[in-house]
Amino acid sequence: MKLVIVESPTKAKTxxxxxxxxxxxxxxxxxxxxxxxxxxxxxxxxxxxxxxYLVPKKASAQVKKLKALAKKADEIILATDEDREGEAIxxxxxxxxxxxxxxxxxxxxxxxxxxxxxxDALSHPRDVDMGLVDAxxxxxxLDRLVGYKLSPFLWKKMSKGLSAGRVQSVxxxxxxxxxxxxxxxxxxxxxxxxxxxxxxxxELLAELWKKGGVVLDKKAITSEADATAIKxxxxxxxxxxxxxxxxxxxxxxxxxxxxxxxQQESSKKLRFSAKYTMMLAQQLYEGVNLGAGQxxxxxxxxxxxxxxxxxxxxxxxxxxxxxxxNEYAVDAPRRFKSKSKLAQEAHEAIRPTDPSRTxxxxxxxxxxxxxxxxxxxxxxxxxxxxxxxxxxxxxxxxTAQGKEGLSRHSPEERAKAxxxxxxxGSSMIFDGFLKVWHMKYEERTIPHLVNDExxxxxxxxxxxxxxxxxxxxNEASLIKVLEENGVGRPSTYAPxxxxxxxxxxxxxxxxxxxxxxEIGRLVSDxxxxxxxxxxxxGFTATMEGDLDGVAEGKTSWVELIRNFYTPFAAxxxxxxxxxxxxxxxxxxxxxxxxxxxxxxxxxxRFGRFMACSGFPDCKNAKSLKEENPEVDVAALPxxxxxxxxxxxxxxxxxxxxxxxSRYPDCDYATWTKPGTEKPEKTEGSKSGEENIV
Numbered sequence: 253m254k255l256v257i258v259e260s261p262t263k264a265k266t267x268x269x270x271x272x273x274x275x276x277x278x279x280x281x282x283x284x285x286x287x288x289x290x291x292x293x294x295x296x297x298x299x300x301x302x303x304x305y306l307v308p309k310k311a312s313a314q315v316k317k318l319k320a321l322a323k324k325a326d327e328i329i330l331a332t333d334e335d336r337e338g339e340a341i342x343x344x345x346x347x348x349x350x351x352x353x354x355x356x357x358x359x360x361x362x363x364x365x366x367x368x369x370x371x372d373a374l375s376h377p378r379d380v381d382m383g384l385v386d387a388x389x390x391x392x393x394l395d396r397l398v399g400y401k402l403s404p405f406l407w408k409k410m411s412k413g414l415s416a417g418r419v420q421s422v423x424x425x426x427x428x429x430x431x432x433x434x435x436x437x438x439x440x441x442x443x444x445x446x447x448x449x450x451x452x453x454x455e456l457l458a459e460l461w462k463k464g465g466v467v468l469d470k471k472a473i474t475s476e477a478d479a480t481a482i483k484x485x486x487x488x489x490x491x492x493x494x495x496x497x498x499x500x501x502x503x504x505x506x507x508x509x510x511x512x513x514x515q516q517e518s519s520k521k522l523r524f525s526a527k528y529t530m531m532l533a534q535q536l537y538e539g540v541n542l543g544a545g546q547x548x549x550x551x552x553x554x555x556x557x558x559x560x561x562x563x564x565x566x567x568x569x570x571x572x573x574x575x576x577x578n579e580y581a582v583d584a585p586r587r588f589k590s591k592s593k594l595a596q597e598a599h600e601a602i603r604p605t606d607p608s609r610t611x612x613x614x615x616x617x618x619x620x621x622x623x624x625x626x627x628x629x630x631x632x633x634x635x636x637x638x639x640x641x642x643x644x645x646x647x648x649x650x651t652a653q654g655k656e657g658l659s660r661h662s663p664e665e666r667a668k669a670x671x672x673x674x675x676x677g678s679s680m681i682f683d684g685f686l687k688v689w690h691m692k693y694e695e696r697t698i699p700h701l702v703n704d705e706x707x708x709x710x711x712x713x714x715x716x717x718x719x720x721x722x723x724x725x726n727e728a729s730l731i732k733v734l735e736e737n738g739v740g741r742p743s744t745y746a747p748x749x750x751x752x753x754x755x756x757x758x759x760x761x762x763x764x765x766x767x768x769x770e771i772g773r774l775v776s777d778x779x780x781x782x783x784x785x786x787x788x789x790g791f792t793a794t795m796e797g798d799l800d801g802v803a804e805g806k807t808s809w810v811e812l813i814r815n816f817y818t819p820f821a822a823x824x825x826x827x828x829x830x831x832x833x834x835x836x837x838x839x840x841x842x843x844x845x846x847x848x849x850x851x852x853x854x855x856x857r858f859g860r861f862m863a864c865s866g867f868p869d870c871k872n873a874k875s876l877k878e879e880n881p882e883v884d885v886a887a888l889p890x891x892x893x894x895x896x897x898x899x900x901x902x903x904x905x906x907x908x909x910x911x912x913s914r915y916p917d918c919d920y921a922t923w924t925k926p927g928t929e930k931p932e933k934t935e936g937s938k939s940g941e942e943n944i945v
Contacts, residue, residue, distance in 0.1 A: 255325035257318065257345055259283055259332050263365060266539030267331070268545040270367040271765045281322055281332075282314050286344040288392065293400045295819075297813055299391055301813045315348055322349045327358065329377065334361040334599070336391075336803065337743060339384035348526050354611060363561070364605045365539055365548030387803035394418065394795070395812055398786065406775060414775055415755060418792055419740045419748050421779055422756050425787040426733060427725055428768045428776040437721035442471040443479035443713050447673055449491055449650065449707040454699035456651050456707065458673035460486075465667060471719070474492060479714040486652055486671060491707040492674070495649035501678075505685040507558040507588035507602035508633040511742030512735040514553070516728035517632070522624050523764070526727050526746035530554075532625045533602070542617050549614065550629050551600050554742045556735075558588040558601045560636075568637045569606040580687060581636055588636070603633040622626065637687035642682040646698050648675045650707060719814050724765035736794030762908060771855065774834065782827050785820075846872045892920035 256271070256278045258264050263281040271278065284307040288294035296302040322328055330345055332338040333410070342359055351357045357381045360373040386552050392437050397418050406414035445460035459567045460468060460482070473479050491648035509517070511530075518529040533553035539546035553934075567583040572581035588601075604626070611627040620624060652671040680686075702709075725733070739746060757772030768776065776787065785791045795816070801807035837851035840862065849866040863873040890896040896914035910926060912918040 253277055254329060255279065255321050256329045256331050259341055260337070260534075260538050262535070262538040262546075262715050266365050266548060267370055269545040269547070270370045271898065274396070275354040277321060277325070279318060280314075281318065281341065281345055282311065283899065284308070284341060284344065285311050285315050285318075285348055293396065295393055297397075297817065300810045301397075301817070303389060305344070305392060312377070313455070319344070319349060323628055329358045329360055329374070330372070330380070331360050331362075333554070334363065335553060335743065336384045336388040337554075339381050340388035340392075341378050343382070343385045363600045364551045365537065366605050367547075368607075370552060383803045387799050390802050390809035390812055391799055393809075394816065397820070401821070402779075402786070405824060405828065408828070408833070409831055410774060411771070411854075412491055412776065413691050413856055414771070414787065416568045416775070416797070417751075417780060418736075418786065419744055420751050420755075421787045422739050422789055422792050423730060423734060423748050424476050424752050424768070424772055425612045425776050425780060426730065426789075427758050427766045428773050430722060430725055431610075431768050431773070434721040434724065435549045439718040439720070440471060441474060442719070443473040444717065445473070445477070445479065445482055445486070445714050446715070447486065447491070447650075447652070448710040448713070450710050451699050451705070451707055455710065456648070456675050456699060456701075458648070458675040460671060461649070461654060462672040464670060476714075476716065479716075482671075483712050485710070487668075489652040489671070489709070491650050491652050492708060493648060493701050493703055493705045493707065494651040495647075496701065496703060498648075499645050500681070500941040501643045501645050503643070503684075503686075505586075505638060506605050506632065506687060507529045508560065508636050509629060510556050510558060510590075510601060510716050511554050512556070512731050512745055513631065513732050515596045515745060517628060518625065519726060519728035519731075521628065524625070525750070526731060527577060527750045528621075529625060530741075532622050533629075536618075536626055536629075540614070540617055540622070542614065548605055548627055549609070549780040549819045550605060551603050553602050555600065555602060556590060557599060558590050559599060559639055560585070560587065560603065560633075561600060564600075564603060564607065567635065568607040572634070574636060575608075576687065578680075579795075580684070582637055582639055586637055601883065602629055604630045607634055607832070619865060631688045631690075638685035640681070641680065641684040644679050644681055646677045648677075648698060648701060649673070650675070664857070673918055724761070724763075724767055726763075726765045730766065733876040737789045738796050739789055741796065749758045778831075782831055783823065844870060844872050846870055888926045890918060890920050891915070893918040896920075898922075898926050 254276050256267065256276055257280070258267065259280065259281050261280045261282070264278045267274075268278045287306055288303060289306055294304045294325045296304065312727065328349065328351065330342040332345070338361075339359075342357075346352075346357050357380050357667055358377040360377050362369040362373040399415060402416040405565045406416060421530065447458050447460075449458060451458045462468060473482065507513075514533065515526040517531050518524045519526065522529075524532070530553065536549045536554050537551070539548045562585075569585070589799065589891070609630075609632070611623060611630055611687060614626065615623055652673060653666065653669070671759050675698060677696045679695050680693065721727070727749055731751065734745060734748075752772070753760070753766075755772075756769055757775060758766045758768050758933055759765055779787050798812050802809045802812060838860075840851050840853060842851040842862070843849070844864040846853050847864060847866050847870040847935045849864055850872065851872075852860050853860050853867045854863050855861075861873055861875055863872040867873075887896045890898055890912040892913060893914060896912040896918050898910050899913050899918070900910055901911050909921055909923050911921040
């Protein structure tokens with residue numbers, strides 16, 4: 253009997269459908285079989301940072317079962333996932349089963365759970381890769397040292413229950429720094445000028461582009477007075493077509509998904525969190541029952557590579573040719589270069605295991621959420637092997653000579669008073685990959701015009717705008733910044749974002765964007781001031797590169813940890829003495845109903861709460877309703893009835909709005925927080941957001 257060990261019971265069930273039950277027994281480890289202890293550091297810093305692994309209580313029964321099966325097996329095959337985490341799990345299994353030297357231990361890897369992939373893997377076993385194991389151990393030890401050494405410092409100096417970590421603290425600082433940018437932002441006024449022109453019954457909307465031969469940038473017109481003067485001048489102008497440019501443009505499909513791009517696109521299109529997306533993707537990877545048994549629908553979902561297997565490329569071309577025709581399949585396969593400099597350990601992008609298995613084919617076997625993620629992966633991959641979309645672009649320039657210019661006789665003076673407006677149009681010639689990868693596209697038609705043709709003016713509009721502050725991060729944009737800066741790995745993005753939210757360091761507003769909590773800001777600022785390396789993007793990215801060096805056998809993981817820990821431990825000892833406690837305690841007028849001592853307000857990671865000053869003798873404590881910063885407003889008079897006050901309310905979906913306190917007698921309501929309204933707009937003005945062309 254050959255014993256094949258994987259991590260997941262679902263994965264085991266899928267593989268069981270491909271292998272003979274007489275020859276193979278497929279069993280799951282249910283994840284990690286050994287780990288560092290939770291109650292202690294578990295690392296011997298005096299002896300080369302040796303980890304002290306133990307079998308967690310929840311894994312003991314399964315470990316016992318694996319040992320019993322191993323005794324009966326003629327051969328043991330470790331078939332855990334192909335990344336560092338999977339390699340480490342394989343090594344830990346080998347250790348608890350007493351398989352001895354990892355050389356000779358049969359280890360197989362595969363990118364998809366299909367019959368052919370499993371059979372190919374069984375015919376090409378290899379040894380456990382100790383480079384990958386050491387890289388995972390180094391990361392685990394590094395994160396444990398930072399977390400278990402720095403967190404108690406935060407408890408002592410700020411509040412119990414706080415935590416710090418290499419990647420989570422960088423992510424938190426990004427959110428905090430963005431919030432500070434928003435708070436420091438000062439809006440700038442600017443104006444745009446547009447003209448509605450006519451040729452017969454056809455209309456054309458043109459934007460002011462140049463004045464006196466100088467291109468006007470977005471913020472060139474900064475006052476109402478300037479805008480009004482230009483508008484007045486143009487109202488009496490003559491308009492003549494002075495240039496027509498026509499050309500073709502192309503849009504190429506994006507690369508198939510990596511872990512981070514899948515999480516980003518799922519957040520934007522499906523509004524799924526990174527954590528939820530990865531859970532659904534794992535279900536699709538491990539296998540779904542399609543009626544004739546379990547099969548994996550997508551390749552391994554933790555990857556930063558955009559490589560595609562040759563067999564998949566051939567199958568995709570055959571599918572596209574038969575389904576849509578030759579014009580929808582590229583002549584030569586389109587290959588993509590991975591953007592990440594660290595994309596070394598993963599072999600393929602995320603793709604469907606069978607491109608001809610369309611979302612419609614599997615819709616009856618998947619949950620609605622699984623189907624949405626599968627459709628996203630399938631469409632992105634298939635589109636990557638389709639021709640680019642083709643568009644016809646037309647740009648029209650209209651020269652306007654205002655009243656001021658018409659009154660001048662000198663050509664030079666007339667040129668200085670000359671305006672040029674521009675109108676752009678586009679139409680699709682060939683949809684190409686957009687046939688399956690649907691994107692928002694607005695066709696803008698322009699009437700047929702010729703040079704020197706005169707146009708009549710219908711209306712001139714001067715619109716007031718204000719510059720907007722940088723947007724808060726959402727999951728997609730935060731993951732993108734982390735990836736672009738080399739912080740974290742495919743497996744860390746989702747748990748990192750979930751962790752900073754669970755720790756109450758950040759919260760999501762009604763637009764699903766992150767804003768730091770009070771305690772999140774305090775923690776981030778403290779770390780930035782006293783442990784700058786921990787929250788430094790460059791340092792964290794360099795560490796990721798060093799971990800890759802360990803995986804490749806170029807760097808000793810012990811030396812890597814020592815080079816970090818020695819100065820870190822010295823700095824930490826210094827800061828315990830140097831940094832003053834920031835445990836802010838507020839006095840109150842309330843008295844403890846249990847012991848009679850004054851009640852005080854303390855701060856925890858969950859916010860402020862009221863507690864007895866006699867703690868620990870008296871442990872009386874109660875919640876203190878925090879004012880939501882989103883609704884922390886002074887009650888202003890209702891602008892509609894003037895009798896009531898504008899107060900914060902919430903919709904059934906918990907979205908904040910502001911309404912009159914006299915409701916239902918007065919039905920005034922607005923989404924805009926009182927006191928944050930844009931400066932009063934002139935007639936015809938619009939906000940920049942409303943006036944997107």
